[in-house]
Amino acid sequence: MSAHGDPPSLRIRWRIFAFLFAFGWLAYMQQKSITVAAARIMPDLSLSQLQIGWIEQAFVVGYALFQMPGGLFGQRVGARRTFVIIGVLACVAMLGTAAGPAWLAGRTLFVELLGMQLLLGAAQGAIFPVSAGVFEAWFPASRWAFVQGLQTMGLQLGAAATPPLVATLMHAFGWQRALVWTTLPAFAVIALWAWYGRGSPREHPAVTPAELAEIGTADPAPTASPPRAGRVLRLLADRNVLLLAISYLCMNYTFYLLANWVFLYLVQERHFSVLEGGWLASAPPLAAAIGAGVGGMLTGLACRRFGERRGYRLVPLISLPAAGLLLLTAVDSPNAWVAVAVLSLCYGLVELNEGAYWGAAMSVGRGDTMAVSGFMNTGGNLGGIIGIPIVAYLSGRGAWHAAFLVGTGCAIASAVAWLAIDADGSRGAAPAPRERPSSPPR
Numbered sequence: 001m002s003a004h005g006d007p008p009s010l011r012i013r014w015r016i017f018a019f020l021f022a023f024g025w026l027a028y029m030q031q032k033s034i035t036v037a038a039a040r041i042m043p044d045l046s047l048s049q050l051q052i053g054w055i056e057q058a059f060v061v062g063y064a065l066f067q068m069p070g071g072l073f074g075q076r077v078g079a080r081r082t083f084v085i086i087g088v089l090a091c092v093a094m095l096g097t098a099a100g101p102a103w104l105a106g107r108t109l110f111v112e113l114l115g116m117q118l119l120l121g122a123a124q125g126a127i128f129p130v131s132a133g134v135f136e137a138w139f140p141a142s143r144w145a146f147v148q149g150l151q152t153m154g155l156q157l158g159a160a161a162t163p164p165l166v167a168t169l170m171h172a173f174g175w176q177r178a179l180v181w182t183t184l185p186a187f188a189v190i191a192l193w194a195w196y197g198r199g200s201p202r203e204h205p206a207v208t209p210a211e212l213a214e215i216g217t218a219d220p221a222p223t224a225s226p227p228r229a230g231r232v233l234r235l236l237a238d239r240n241v242l243l244l245a246i247s248y249l250c251m252n253y254t255f256y257l258l259a260n261w262v263f264l265y266l267v268q269e270r271h272f273s274v275l276e277g278g279w280l281a282s283a284p285p286l287a288a289a290i291g292a293g294v295g296g297m298l299t300g301l302a303c304r305r306f307g308e309r310r311g312y313r314l315v316p317l318i319s320l321p322a323a324g325l326l327l328l329t330a331v332d333s334p335n336a337w338v339a340v341a342v343l344s345l346c347y348g349l350v351e352l353n354e355g356a357y358w359g360a361a362m363s364v365g366r367g368d369t370m371a372v373s374g375f376m377n378t379g380g381n382l383g384g385i386i387g388i389p390i391v392a393y394l395s396g397r398g399a400w401h402a403a404f405l406v407g408t409g410c411a412i413a414s415a416v417a418w419l420a421i422d423a424d425g426s427r428g429a430a431p432a433p434r435e436r437p438s439s440p441p442r
Contacts, residue, residue, distance in 0.1 A: 070126025149296015
C-alpha cells in the first residue's frame with residue numbers, strides 16, 4: 001500500500017494507466033498483424049488484394065459497431081470485468097485466424113477469416129471507450145488530454161513493433177505461427193489486470209486519501225446500469241458530440257490509410273522487399289507514437305492557457321491541414337526514402353490530435369464518457385469502413401495517388417469541423433444522478 005508521502009510516479013492511478021497502455025499496445029499489435037501477414041497470406045491461400053481488403057473491413061465493421069455498445073457494456077459490468085472478457089475474446093479471434101487454414105480451405109476458409117476478424121473487431125470495440133471512462137475516474141480533468149495522448153502512444157508503439165516483429169517471425173516460422181506468438185503475451189496482461197485492476201479509485205484497496213485528494217472530484221462511481229434510452233438519445237443529438245464524430249470520421253480515413261496500407265505501398269509501389277518493408281513500415285507508427293504523446297501534452301497546455309473551448313481546437317486546426325498536404329508530398333516524391341520520411345511525419349501530425357479528440361469527448365460527456373467516446377469512435381471507424389474498400393480498390397489498380405488525394409481532402413474536412421466544436425464541459429448539461437454504492441464492489 002502506498003504511503004501518503006509517495007511521489008506521484010508511484011500513485012496507483014499510474015499503475016492502472018500502465019495496464020491500459022499495455023491493452024492499447026496489444027490491441028494494435030493484434031489489429032496490425034493481419035496487414036503485415038497479408039503479404040504471405042495472399043499467395044499461400046490464393047486470396048486477392050481485394051479479398052484482403054474485405055478481411056480488414058470485417059475487423060473495422062465489428063470494431064465500429066461495438067464502440068458504443070461496448071461503452072455501455074463497460075458502464076454496466078465495470079471496467080475490470082469488461083477488459084477480461086474482451087481480452088479473452090480477442091485472443092480467441094487471433095488464434096482462430098492462425099488455425100483456420102489447418103482445417104478449412106477455399107470459400108469456407110475465407111468466410112472463417114472474415115468471422116475471426118469480425119470477432120476481433122467486436123471484442124476490441126470497448127477498449128477505448130471503457131479506457132476513457134477509467135481515465136475520467138482516475139485522473140483530474142486537467143490531465144485527460146495528456147493521458148489519452150500517452151495511451152495512443154502505446155497503440156502506435158505496438159503498431160510500430162508489429163511490422164518488423166511479424167515480418168521476422170513470418171520469415172522464420174510462417175505467418176500462422178507469427179500470429180500465435182504475438183498473441184500469447186496478452187493472456188498474462190489479462191490475468192494481471194483481473195487481479196489488480198479497478199475501474200474507480202474508491203474500488204481499489206491500495207488508494208490513499210492523499211491520492212483521492214489529488215484526483216479531486218473526477219471519480220464518478222460506476223453506474224449499476226447504462227444510461228436510459230432517453231438520455232442516450234439526448235447525448236447523441238448534442239451538436240458537439242455529432243461534430244466530434246463527423247470530424248473523427250474524416251480524420252480516420254487518413255489514419256487508416258497510413259495505419260493499414262503503408263506496408264503494401266512500400267512493397268508494391270516503392271519496390272522494397274517484404275523484410276525491408278516490414279522494418280520501414282515501423283517508422284510511421286513510431287512517429288505517430290511521438291506525435292500522440294506530444295499532442296496530448298500540447299493540448300493540455302493549450303486548455304490551461306486558453307480554456308477548453310479554444311484549447312481543444314488549437315492542435316487540430318494546425319496539424320490536420322498540414323498532414324493532408326504532406327500526403328500529396330509523399331506520393332509525389334520520386335525518392336522512396338523521402339516518401340518514407342514524409343509519410344512518417346504525416347502520421348505523426350495526424351496522431352497529434354488524439355488527445356484533443358478524446359479529451360474533448362470526455363469534457364463534453366462528463367459522467368457519460370464511455371457512451372459519448374464510444375459514439376465518437378463509431379464515427380471515427382466509419383472512416384475505416386468507408387476508406388478501406390476505396391483504398392483496396394484504388395491500390396489494386398496501382399492508383400495510389402488517388403487514394404492519397406482523398407486522404408488530403410478528408411484531413412482538411414476534419415479540421416474545418418473543429419471550428420464549430422465547443423468542448424467547454426462546464427456548459428454542458430449536468431450528468432444524470434448516480435447512485436453510489438455504500439461499500440466498494442468486490
